[in-house]
Structure formats: structure tokens, C-alpha cells
Amino acid sequence: MAALTGLERVPARAAGPAARPRPWRVMVFVPAAVYFLVPLGASFWYTVYTPTSGLSFSAYGELITAEGFARSLALSLGLAAATIVLVLLLALPAMLAVRLFAPRLRPVMEVLCTLPLVVPPITFVAGLSTSLRVGVDVLAPTPFWGTLIAVQDPAFPLVLVLAYVVLVLPFVYRSLDAGLRTMDVRTLVEAARSLGASWPYVLFRVIVPNLRSALASASFLTLALVLGEYTVASLLGYEPFAVWIVTVSGSKGQLSVAVSILSLLLIWLLLLAVSSVFGREKRK
Amino acid sequence: MNRSRSRGWLGALPLLAFFALVFGVPAVALVVGAFTVQGRPSLTNVSQSLQGGYLTAMIGSVRLSAVVALLGAVLGTFLAYAIVTSRFALLREAVLTASGVLANFGGVPLAFFWIATLGNSGVVSGLIGLPSGSLYTFWGLVIVYLYFSVPLMVLAMAPALDGLRPQWREAAANNGATAWHYWRFVALPVLTPAMLGGVVLLFGGAFSAYATANAMVGTVVPLVTLKIASALTGDVLIGYENIALALSLDMVVVAGIVMAIYLPLQRRTSRWLH
Numbered sequence: 414m415a416a417l418t419g420l421e422r423v424p425a426r427a428a429g430p431a432a433r434p435r436p437w438r439v440m441v442f443v444p445a446a447v448y449f450l451v452p453l454g455a456s457f458w459y460t461v462y463t464p465t466s467g468l469s470f471s472a473y474g475e476l477i478t479a480e481g482f483a484r485s486l487a488l489s490l491g492l493a494a495a496t497i498v499l500v501l502l503l504a505l506p507a508m509l510a511v512r513l514f515a516p517r518l519r520p521v522m523e524v525l526c527t528l529p530l531v532v533p534p535i536t537f538v539a540g541l542s543t544s545l546r547v548g549v550d551v552l553a554p555t556p557f558w559g560t561l562i563a564v565q566d567p568a569f570p571l572v573l574v575l576a577y578v579v580l581v582l583p584f585v586y587r588s589l590d591a592g593l594r595t596m597d598v599r600t601l602v603e604a605a606r607s608l609g610a611s612w613p614y615v616l617f618r619v620i621v622p623n624l625r626s627a628l629a630s631a632s633f634l635t636l637a638l639v640l641g642e643y644t645v646a647s648l649l650g651y652e653p654f655a656v657w658i659v660t661v662s663g664s665k666g667q668l669s670v671a672v673s674i675l676s677l678l679l680i681w682l683l684l685l686a687v688s689s690v691f692g693r694e695k696r697k
Numbered sequence: 698m699n700r701s702r703s704r705g706w707l708g709a710l711p712l713l714a715f716f717a718l719v720f721g722v723p724a725v726a727l728v729v730g731a732f733t734v735q736g737r738p739s740l741t742n743v744s745q746s747l748q749g750g751y752l753t754a755m756i757g758s759v760r761l762s763a764v765v766a767l768l769g770a771v772l773g774t775f776l777a778y779a780i781v782t783s784r785f786a787l788l789r790e791a792v793l794t795a796s797g798v799l800a801n802f803g804g805v806p807l808a809f810f811w812i813a814t815l816g817n818s819g820v821v822s823g824l825i826g827l828p829s830g831s832l833y834t835f836w837g838l839v840i841v842y843l844y845f846s847v848p849l850m851v852l853a854m855a856p857a858l859d860g861l862r863p864q865w866r867e868a869a870a871n872n873g874a875t876a877w878h879y880w881r882f883v884a885l886p887v888l889t890p891a892m893l894g895g896v897v898l899l900f901g902g903a904f905s906a907y908a909t910a911n912a913m914v915g916t917v918v919p920l921v922t923l924k925i926a927s928a929l930t931g932d933v934l935i936g937y938e939n940i941a942l943a944l945s946l947d948m949v950v951v952a953g954i955v956m957a958i959y960l961p962l963q964r965r966t967s968r969w970l971h
Contacts, residue, residue: 441779445772445847449799452810452844455820459813503712510708518709525716531956532724533905535922536945539929540723543730543942548722575719582716641804643908648929655805659912662809670813673806681798688794 453677460671472667476675479668485657491569492653493639496577497632500585503578505628508589509620512598526586529579538648541576545649567651576645581638585631592627630687637683641676727949730942742943751940754919755947758904761835761920765842766900770892772843773850773899774858780851781858793855796848803845803902808912811841833914841909846899853898857891897959901952921948 460472476482511518529537545565552558564571601623605615621628643655652660662669734741745751780792815822815832822831831837861884869879907922916923921944928941 438779438783441775445776449795449844451821452814455814456810458820503715507709507712510706515706515709518706522709522712525713525720528720530901531949531952533901533907533922533945533948533952535905535907535925536727536948537720537723539925539941539945540725540727540730541719542929543938544723544726546938547726575715578715579720637801641806643804643911647908647911648926650930655908658805658809662912666813666818670809673809673813676806677798677802677810680801684794684797684801688797 453674456670456674460667460674463667472665472671475665475668476671479661479665481652481657481661485652485654488569488652489640489654492573492577493636495571495574496581496639497635499574500578500581500635501628501631504582504585504589505620505624506616508586508593509598509602509616512593513602522586526583530583534580534644535648537576537579538645541572541645542649545572570649570651572649573646573651573653576649577635577639577642580642580645581635584634584638588631588634589624589627592624596623626690629690633683633687633690637680640679727942727945730939731946733939742939743946746940746943746947750919751921751924751944754921754924755944755951757835757919758921758948759951761838761842761918762900762903764839765846765903766896768839769843769846769850769899770896773847773895774854774888774892776847777851777854777858781855792851796851796855799848800845800852803906804908805912807841807844808909811837811844812913815840833917835918838910838914838918841913842903842906846902849898849902850895853895854888854891857888861887894959897955900955904948904952904955 461470462468507522511522545561548561549558552561564575598620601619602615605619610619641655642653643659646653647656647659658669658672661672731742732738732740747755776792780789783789811819811832813819815827815837817829817832819827819832821827832841865883865887866879869883874882905922907926910918910920910923911926914920914923916927925941925944925948928944929938
């Protein structure tokens, strides 16, 4: 805590008449660096050192052969891919249509795409699991019953894909909205249409190439979110990657910390990819 | 005109239908279930969810989120100011990138990081002789939650602080204002909407966090998300699922109140800074 309280004295210093108050900046950066870097270092040390066996990188080697690692990671990647495809297929046409033909729907879209941020995921799961349970009872005599069961197939739980699409919708919406702002959608579409292009042609050969960076960043954000998602999956009883880490942490502490370090690296790489995609676009 | 409007609906329809099915149906199920006991309409769930252990958990969650939001906002703002005014472009870039990564670094891995650092067999807790179990307390959670909250605040405040024009400071100085006057009457009023917006973001993040708390404290610290999870999965007593729904409804109400404060403020932020 000492590291944190060090920051609070700053305003008195900052308010001083000196044009470039340097000492207070040091007093901000040093405690902040300690607070943010120590857990990184400590976690790494935790994974490579044990008092009994000394230094060893076996936690990282063990990872690949660990029971359930490949299965849960494959499931998470599959879920992420399906989520990316579905959310883009749903969001992009809707946003284009609203922009071109129905500007009055725009506030509706904005509210819909903000709601999942306001509603805590755990309450969404509570509602979702209840509707699944009740749905199975209510739909039992109809053919939809089979659909509802198939959606919950543990081998590839589509219900998670549906839930994740809702959860990532706000991020995808913002990302695509930013992309669409950078171009004159109406002129592009009208030009393409008046030259005889069909609607699918307009979408895939005119709009999508112009939106490449926005689509890429939306996909990366979705990937990062789905790979780390724990709440929905664990409460609906599935075991993708994040849930597996918790399961394995009981017996293999070092392994779970090693995975945590790797997942931090992964987030960093994904965000780097997002920013470099955007950076390249800007330079053009 | 008519044709184009129908086209607008056609493009938006799949998303709207999807949303109604996947978000709307659970929302209705949540509200209906919260007011139902064994098939009959009743207020028992909701009143029970505001009593005893459930009330304690709700208060605990709100208190934790409020502490994290306020501490995170203060610390994050100073860090952001230190970065924005820094002359070292490289440091600035590095801290902003790191903030982007850490703000997105929540959930289970975050819990394991801190367990490895300050947990009972953690690396640092051994060095400083931390008593066993110190991390698995209210303040332990605050420290852990600040790990993503402070970077989030930095990201929220950096653009606003960047928007403070040096001319404002000069104009204030020319009119005889001291540094204190400048901060009190010029900078802070301009920054206030962004800061309050950041506080709300931080509150929401801490309030709805479940994975970190679950992996770290289990049920040691009473939090509403943990209660919902155990009512949903653990307790098989009939009717307990509906308690989970009532608790969820309470959470949505709290989150909704917080958002109702946030949205108008966010609109005001953009007035000065563009």
C-alpha cells in the first residue's frame, strides 16, 4: 500500500510555480512501476523456481502435454472463430443498412449495442440458463426442442457462440462504426450500384476492402475476449480454455500461473496487431 | 422512399431478431423468474434478495466497486497526467500500450498473477512476511482490481488531459490566476465529465467482475456475483435459481442507475475537447 499512497501527495507539488516539476513525476512513476511490474516478475519467478527443485522451465514444457490443454484451447479457438464470423455477418449488414436506408434506426442500434456493456455478464448468464431450462420444458412437444438440445452440445456449444456474440457486440459495433466513419459509404455504394454492381458485389468488393482494418480490429478484440471468457462458460457448464486453467490450478499451481503469463503475452500480441493494422491504414 | 426503408429493415432484421432471441428472451426470463415462486407471481425472491447474507453481499460488491473506482480514478488520473506531460515520447508510448494491455487483462489470469505474488505461497509475500490469507480479503481484492482499473483510468483520462490547451493556462495566468486557481476553475471543470465517466467505467468493471473474485477468494469475501453463481449452480434447493434471478435483477438496477449517470456526462465531455 505504501506504493499507492505515494501518489496522493502529488497535487501539492504539481500546483507549485515551477514550470517543469520533475520530482513529483518520479514519485508517480516509481510506485506505479513497482506496483505493475512486481507481479509480472514475481509470477514469472513463481513458474520457474521451486525451493525443492531449483530453477526449471518444466512448467512451460508440461503445458503442451497437460491433460485437457489441447482440447480446451481448440474449443476456445473454434468458439472464437464462429463468434467472429457470426458477429460480423450480423453487425455489418445491419450497420450498412442503417447508414444507407434507415437513419432513424440508428439510436435503436446504438442502445442495443450498448446494453451488453451495462448488463453484467453474470446476470445475462442467469437469464440465459433460466431460459434454456424453461425452454427445454416448454418446447418439448415441438421440433424446436431438438434445436435447443443441439445448441447445447458439449462438443461444440453453439449457445456459447450466441452468448459471446451478444457480449462482443458493443466492441464490434464501435470498431466498425469508426471504420465506416472514415469513408463515404453512400457515394461508394451509389457509384458501384449505378455501374451495375450487385448487392453482394458491393458488400464484398467495395465495402469490405475499405473496412479491412476495422474488421481486423473487431476480430482481434473478439478473439481476445472469447479466449479469456470465464463467467458464461463456467456457469453454463462448459470447459473452454479459461475454465480449464481454473480446473487445473487446483493440482498444478505453477502450470496455471505459466498459462496466465502466456495469456498476458497473447493479449499484448493481439492488441499490437490491432494497433499496427490501424497504424498502417493511417500512413496510407 | 418506401422501398429504401424496407431495405433498411431487411439489412438490420437479422441482428434485431438475433438480439431479441438471445438477449431479449433471457432478459424477460430474468424479470419473470425474479417475480415468480413455484409458478406463482410473488415478491418473495426480490425481498429475500435484499435481506441477510444477500444484502451483505450486495453491499460488499457496491463498497468494493466504489473503493476501486475512486482509488483507481485518483491514481489513474495522476499517472495519466504524468504520462501526458512527459517529455519522453518513448516512455509515453510504452505506458499507454501497457495500459491498453493491462486494462484488458482481467479474469482468471489476473487472479493467478496475484496469487503467485502475494498469495499464501507467493513470491513477494514470503519476502515481506505477509500473514497468510492477507490477499484473500476485501483490501486484497481492491489491490488486485486496481491492476486493471488504474490502466483503464489512464486510457480514459489521457485524451482529456491531452485536450487541455496550454493557452488556457496562459490565459488564466495573464488574468492573475495562480496554479491553484487554474486547476480549480479551469482544468478540473473541463476534466470532470471525463473523470466521472472513468469512475463509472471502473465501478462497472469491478461490480460485474466474477472470474477474478471466484478464482481468488471463493466465498471468503461476500460479493453479489459469487452469490449469484452459487445460487445458480451450487444450491439445488428448489427456488434458489429464482433467488439468483432476483439478485441479478438487483445488479442490473444498480448498473442501470450508474449508467444513467454516465451517458449524459459522456456527451458533455466532448463539448470542450474537440
